Amino acid sequence: MTLRSWARLALGMPSFVRTGQIGDGREAACAAFVEATAPPGDIDAALTAIDTFARREAMLVNIGDEKGPLLDAAVRRAAPRLVLELGTYCGYSALRIARAAPAARVVSVEFSAANADVARRIWSHAGVAGSVTCVVGTIGDGGRTLAALADDHGVTAGSVDVLFIDHDKNAYLSDLRTILDRGWLHPGSVVVADNVRLPGAPGYRAYMRRHEGTRWRTVEHKTHVEYQSVLPDLVLESEYLGS
Ligand SMILES: C[S@@+](CC[C@H](N)C(=O)[O-])C[C@H]1O[C@@H](n2cnc3c(N)ncnc32)[C@H](O)[C@@H]1O
DSSP states (O other), X not given: OOHHHHHHHHHHHHHHHHHSSOXXXXXXXXXXXXXXXXXXXXXXXXXXXXXXXXXHTOOOOSXXXXXXXXXXXXXXXXXXXXXXXXXXXXXXXXXXXXXXXXXXXXXXXXSOHHHHHHHXXXXXXXXXTTTEEEEESOTTSTXXXXXXXXXXXXXXXXXXXXXXXXXXXXXXHHHHHHHHHHTOEEEEEEEEESOIIIXXXXXXXXXXHHTBTTTEEEEEEEEEOTTOXXXXXXXXXXXXXXO
């Protein structure tokens, strides 16, 4: 990625925090790129197209092709029936999850309706729309999204085998606690969290360290921020041991 591309990304960050999009139309352009360059029904080709777009056209905040295999491996190990994701963006990580666990249902929560549209276009093109769903909302909206997940998407006690947390870094821990309070995880559920070093979720990391060996068993994967090899990042993979 060029310096110019990083500068454009940095300028778009205030918009991203407010709206979930960088503000220059790159997310919709990514969906158009996938539709134009990847054969329909080909998950590998759709993922390659998104990575190519992010490296060549405009940086995207997907988990990306270095950290993505960590997520793939965690999902494969868990062999899930139901995966809950927080933070859909363009649908890239959900696509990786669907590829790693073809028999699973993937329910992804995203506060931006525009991002949900982008992700649905890409999932539909890649042929996974039957198993991957986006719920527009946020865990912290006073119960509306929690109710939608439970009532409309079958997210019930002990049903979530994998939780992927990749949304507002300040909400990682509070949203995990909300999900634990609902009883949606079971002993053996796996929680994967991206960007724990950068932008950083220090409270989440401290919580996992505090409960290591009692409520959680965590592996900290040292890696890099998406689509470059300089800035360090951490992906945390935590097995829930029960309360
Ligand atoms: C880093 S991106 C997710 C990337 C995606 N998981 C991937 O790897 O392809 C974060 C996304 O979370 C969304 N988001 C931010 N805060 C949120 C919240 N509190 N609830 C739901 N979605 C949120 C943003 O709009 C953005 O689309």
